[in-house]
Amino acid sequence: MPDIRSFLRTFPAPAHHQWLGLACFAAMVWGLYTAAEAIISIAVIALACNVLLNRSVGHIFRRFLRDPAMLGLTGVFLLYVCSGFFSEDTGYWLRRLRLALPYLALPIGVLSIPRLGRAQYHGLLYFFFLWALGSSLYSLALYLQDFESITAQYKVGKVLPTPVQHIRYSLMLAFAVPVGAYLARQRLYWLGGWERYLQWGGSVFLFLFLHVLAVRSGLLALYCCVAYWLLRWIFLRRKWALGLGLALGLAGGLWLSATYVPTLKNKVNYTIYSLQQFARGEKLDELSDSHRLGSVLAGLALLKQEPVTGVGLGDLRAGCEAYYQAHIPSIAGRDLLPHNQWLFVAAATGLPGLLYFLWATVFPLWQRQRWKDWLSVSFHLILFSSFLVEHTLETQFGLTLYLWFVVLMARFHSPEKG
Incomplete structure (x- = not known):
């Protein structure tokens, strides 16, 4: 019969924290791909418990305090807390703070995993990649079942069925493209060498599928990466002429996609139509692009009104609504916040808050030359490309997606992997 007292003296052991921590990060991926907010919340809470109920909690906090990148990300939450001093609507302020709680849990929570070496890090990336591949095949199958109807919906700004909100989903697929290539180059196989064909082939499929999905945020993100990969390859290999040829080939391929891929073609035409209508001030209540552009104008107006302190996170919604009522009444009443992450932060916390946010989000890439x-x-x-057109980090899914990768990458490249 097991000795319960002996077990309790050693529980929880490092092995328990290892498995719970990795399970939390895996569960977050599950939640991201299934729109399961409850699963994400439970995983974040469990990760916080993995710190607080850890026998090495003091050591974890000391490591956390020595890491400026993790401290900086947690500081964004404190920035939002401080904005409450300039907010009259405390109820909405508290609601926004609840959505920002992952800033508190994930940066320190990743340190509760005793070891995050190559096997653990690459395994989590592989899990993310397989979810991307499987879910995209499912979406494509649904599209092919109702090809004509779904294609026609792109003329009015709709997209094919996706497991989660299409913009966030396109960003996940855009990152899954380099993840598959990275895993293949690292020779990470669970079953055998044949998996490299799955990884390379999956990356190519996802690259092509993003053009069929035709979500502009995802395509912008994808081609920002393509431009970076191409420039990096040209400078490393010194293949100037070949690089120019590849760039022209990619540009030609994008033009062909916009011309002959029906969903992308309809999306391009819809975008042109939306911009024309916004310029004329017509049909603003019907077009999503008009909502985005109007929200940016509202954010700029609020920043101009309070450039130092911002209007406060709690009053951002009310400030935007007042602007819509005064200048664009046709889009009022929709709870539209500035569709630009940097402008969102600036309007809520002022230019000093924006400068801090810029440092907090750029430094993890700069630290230890992770660039x-x-x-x-x-x-x-x-x-960062998504920040141009979305307040990406102001939703549970967007913030979890961002912090999931940033803290795992920071921990993996840290001298203290375990």
């Missing part, structure tokens, strides 16, 4: 790691650069390019 030399092409996968880390690719991920940051994808997220």
Whole structure:
């Protein structure tokens, strides 16, 4: 019969924290690909418990305090807390703080995993890649079952069925493209060498599928990465003429896609139509692009109103709504926040808050020269490009996606892997 007292003296052991921590990060991927907010929340809470109920909690906190990148990310939450001093709507402020709680849990939570070496890090990346591949095949199958109807919906700004919100989903697929190539180059196989064909082939399939999905945020992110890969390859190999030829070939391929891929062609035409309507001030209540452009104008107006302190995170919604009522009443009442991450932060916390946010999000890439790691650069390019057109980090899915990769990459490239 097992000795319960002996077990309790050693529980929880490092092995328990190892498996719980890795399970939490795997569960977050599951939640991201299935729109399961509850699973993500439970995983974040469990990761926090993995720190607080750890016999080495003091050591974890000391490591955390020595890591400026992790401290900087947690500081974004404190920045939002401080904005409450300039907010009258405390209820909405508290609601926004609840969505920002992963800033507290993930940067320190990743340190509760005793070891995050090559096997663990690459295994989590592989799990993410397989989810991307499987879910995209499922979406493609649904599209092919109702090809004509779904293609026609792209003329009015709709997209084919996706397991989660299409913009966030396209960003995940865009990053899964380099992840597959990275795993193949690292020769990470679970069953055998044949998996390299799955990894390379999966990356190519996802690259092509993103053009069929035709979500502009995902394509922008993808081609930012393609431009970076091409420039990096040209400078490393000194193949100037060949590089120019490849660039022209990619440009030609993109033009052909926009001309002959029906979903992408309809999306391009819809975008042109939306911009024309916004310029004329017509049909603003019907077109999503008009909503985005209007929200950016509202954010700029609020920043101009309070450039130093911002209007406060709690009053950002009310400030935007007041702007819509005064200038663009046709899009009022939709709870539209600035569709630009940097403008969102600036309008809520002022220019000093924006400068801090810029440092907090750029420093993890700069720390220990992680900019030399092409996968880390690719991920940051994808997220930063999305910041131009979305408040990516102001939703549970967007923030979890961002922090999931940033903290894992930081921990893997840290001298203290375990």
